[in-house]
Amino acid sequence: MYKNIFSRKSLGIPYLLFLLLFVLLPLFVLIYYAFTNGQGEFTVLNLTGFFTDPNTLGTLCYSFGIAAVTTVVCLLLAYPAAYILAISKLPAKSIIIMLFVMPMWINFSLRITALKEILTWMEGRLAYHPFFNTVLGMSYDFLPFMILPIYTTISKLDGALLEAARDLGAGELQAFLKVTLPLSLPGILSGVSMVFLPAMTNYVVLDMLYNSTYIMGSLIGSYFAAYNWNGGSMIALILLGIVCLFTLMTRGIEEENTRGGALL
Amino acid sequence: MEHMTNIIELRHITKTYEDGFSAVSDLNLEVKKGEFITFLGPSGCGKTTTLRMIAGFDLPTEGEILLNGKPITELPPNKRPINTVFQRYALFPHMNIYENIAFGLRQKKTPENVIAKKVKKVLELVDLEGFERRSIDTLSGGQQQRVAIARAVVNEPQILLLDEPLGALDLKMRKEMQLELKEMHRELGITFIYVTHDQEEALTMSDKIVVMAEGKMQQIGSPEDIYNEPANAFVADFIGDSNIFNGIMTGKLKARFCGGEFVCVDDVEEGTHITAVVRPEDVILTAPEKGRIRGIVTSVIFKGIHYEITVESGKNEIVAQSVNSAAVGERVGVQVEPDNIHIMIAEDHTNIFAAEINKNNELEYNGTVLNVPLTRIIRGSREEDGTLLDASGSEIDLKKIRIKISIKPQDIELTDEQEEGLVQGCISNLIYKGDHYSYVIHTDLEQDFVVDDEYLWNMDDQVGLLMPVEKMVFTVRK
Structure with a gap:
């Protein structure tokens, strides 16, 4: 017995315990609360309630909108930056990449508070532009997560492929559209899921910017604050389902792409 | 002769990189329509850079295409x-x-229907019918190579x-593809410009070979020309196996090299420094008394259709190919027919001689250990527990490698203190070259060294040759 104590299997035990205690167990608790009422009896009212209440549905759409716009903004900012960085031969490249990543090292609430001050100075009352402010705050927060994977994929791209495209008659733009862009898709996808998913669930940004509207995260928070654990759990569960669905979708596209199905 | 037009011309092409490294310098070349021309040379000779300039990936710093x-x-x-x-x-990979x-x-x-037709036809040409819908990563290296050829040819x-298209294939596959490429060239009538470092590949496939070294064209010609009439010692050494000797013309159609006097057919003025090239298949082994020089057989290797026999004469090594075997230790004579001796006027008098590896894995010449670790000579090698390992970690058989030392005439110094020299000899020739004297020293090991010295020595003076290790260039031959 003793000699196997450090076998590969036993090394996995700490994480297994972690998984059971902090992932699986809470998940079951979540499911339990989502499908029971205050008296502990089984019910699907929480589920049907969510989809029949125009307020919760509206919040879902609003959250989705914010997450989608944040993702698009991040992508539009990150792709050109990552592309230029990846193909440039600048000696100071690593410093520029560090500049992109550096905000991640600064305390999050400090950053958002600073942003809040700037926005207040510019706009007066922040509550007037909740959508804009939230998208701005989240883009600011999540941009590095979009830049890094895209930068990595493009810099790993075999330069000979671009030369081959040029050799076969493609101009610079065509070579980019037909070779660089489709081959950087894995980076784009992982960047998208690293921005979209947290943007869907995050509510701290919105909270700290004193916004008047709800997104999914703040909705759940408000349910729990009102001691409606059952309703809050159901919304959390639905959000989890949406996130799972999205992850499966991006993975599907990625596999399709690597198998050779041309996307463009 | 049929009139052929130049499809591509390179005029004074020079490519210098920002760090000052000159990849190609003043290259002039004309390629005829429909030719199969090969750029041949060791890595870093500028052949790929030249190809990239023709393709348009690199711009020449000077010159015109x-x-x-x-x-x-x-x-x-x-x-x-x-x-x-x-x-x-x-x-x-995504298509x-x-x-x-x-x-x-x-x-x-x-139009799409034309594309479909052309793709089908070219897939037949490369023997991959029906592979249209397959993805790239399901193909073997050889098949991928065929697709790459099809993609270009279509x-x-x-x-x-x-650009070294067969470099990543195994030997058998490579031989097959060589024939197929040659066949394809005949069928398509397109001009092929081929880059390789494999001399055999170049000789097999090309109509014309451009031998390159250090960014310069060394020789251009048909495979036969390049093989039979190498323009300089580099080409002779690079193409095929060669015995290369430094020597001197001793009379009309008479040359002395390798410790003996040979009759040759190249009329070069008496007293000229020469490089003599003899192909191993042209070396005739005879009874000791019938040869121009005498030596001892040091190794015999069976190569399938012939034996490769190494003969040591003094410190000179002569490699012969013969259908008859010989015994190691046997005393033999060496003879070469006059028209099999290729004499080149040595512009570059670089002395090339063989070094030995002693029991302690040290480099030795004439009984003196040279202060250079073998790990520095054999690229990527390292020493572990007294054995030498190559980059992949397998042991290097030191019996199978030969190390040659090159040293320029101006880097050798002559001294009266004979025993201080790495080797000793007597001055057998001297020419005044304006600001210095060029000497030929015939050593006690029956080798001729060319030495440039500003001081005057006399004929038949006994001297020692000082050769600083840091001026030596080492090459490894397997």
Whole structure:
């Protein structure tokens, strides 16, 4: 017995315990609360309630909108930056990449508070532009997560492929559209899921910017604050389902792409 | 003779990189339409850079490239009727075989039904019928290579550039592809420009070979010319196996090298320093008294159709190929027919001689250990527990490698203190060259060294040769 104590299997035990205690167990608790009422009896009212209440549905759409716009903004900012960085031969490249990543090292609430001050100075009352402010705050927060994977994929791209495209008659733009862009898709996808998913669930940004509207995260928070654990759990569960669905979708596209199905 | 036009011309092409490294210098070349021309040379000789300038990936720093007489020096690659087969294939991993091959045609807005027809035809040409829908990563290296060729050829380019296309294939596959490429060249009638470091490949496939070294063209000619009449010692050494000796002309049609006097057919003025090249298959082994020089057989290796026999005469090593075997230790004579001795006037008098590896894995010459670790000579090697390992970690058989030392005449010093020299000899020739004397020293080991010295010595003076290790250039031959 003793000699196997450090076998590969036993090394996995700490994480297994972690998984059971902090992932699986809470998940079951979540499911339990989502499908029971205050008296502990089984019910699907929480589920049907969510989809029949125009307020919760509206919040879902609003959250989705914010997450989608944040993702698009991040992508539009990150792709050109990552592309230029990846193909440039600048000696100071690593410093520029560090500049992109550096905000991640600064305390999050400090950053958002600073942003809040700037926005207040510019706009007066922040509550007037909740959508804009939230998208701005989240883009600011999540941009590095979009830049890094895209930068990595493009810099790993075999330069000979671009030369081959040029050799076969493609101009610079065509070579980019037909070779660089489709081959950087894995980076784009992982960047998208690293921005979209947290943007869907995050509510701290919105909270700290004193916004008047709800997104999914703040909705759940408000349910729990009102001691409606059952309703809050159901919304959390639905959000989890949406996130799972999205992850499966991006993975599907990625596999399709690597198998050779041309996307463009 | 039929009139052929130049499809591509390189005029004074020079490529210097920002760090000052000159990859190609003043290259002039004309390629005839329909030719199979090969750039041959060791890595770093500028052959790939030249190809990349023809393709348009690199711009020459100086000079002009003409296609059908029109300058294309700065034309981008997509505007040139030239296609490339890349060293590592560079197939698009996100497209299937059909899409890969159709890529070039699509850029030209070819109608889809024409594309389908052309792709089918070219897949037949490369023997991959029915592979259209397969993805790239399901193919073997050889098949990927064929797709790469198909993708280039389908565009019907005027010139096909091939950058070491067979380098990643195994030997058997490579031989097959060599024949197929040659056949394809005949069938398509396209001009092929081929880059390789493999001399056998170049000799087998090409109509014309351009031998390159250090960014300069060393020789251009048919495979036969290059093999039989190498222009200089580099070409002779690089193409095929050769015995290369420094020597001197001792009379009309008489040359002394390798410790003996030979009759030759090249009329070179008496007293000229020469480099003599003798192919191993032209070395005749005779009874000791019948040879021009005498030696002892030091190794015999069976090579399938012949024996490779190494004979040591003094400190000179002569490699012979013979259908008859010999015994190690046997005393033999060496004879060479006059017209099999290729005499080149030595412009570069670099002395080349063989070193030995002693029991302690040290480099030795004439009984003196040279202070150079073998790990520095054999690239990528390291020493572990007294054995020498190559980059992949397997043991290097020191019996199978030969190390040659090159040293320039001006780097050798002559001294009266004979025993201080690495080797001793007597001055057998001297020429005044304006600001220095050029001496030939015939050593006690029956070798001739060319030494430039500003001081005057006399004929038949006994001298020692000081050769600083840091001025020596080492080459390893397997």
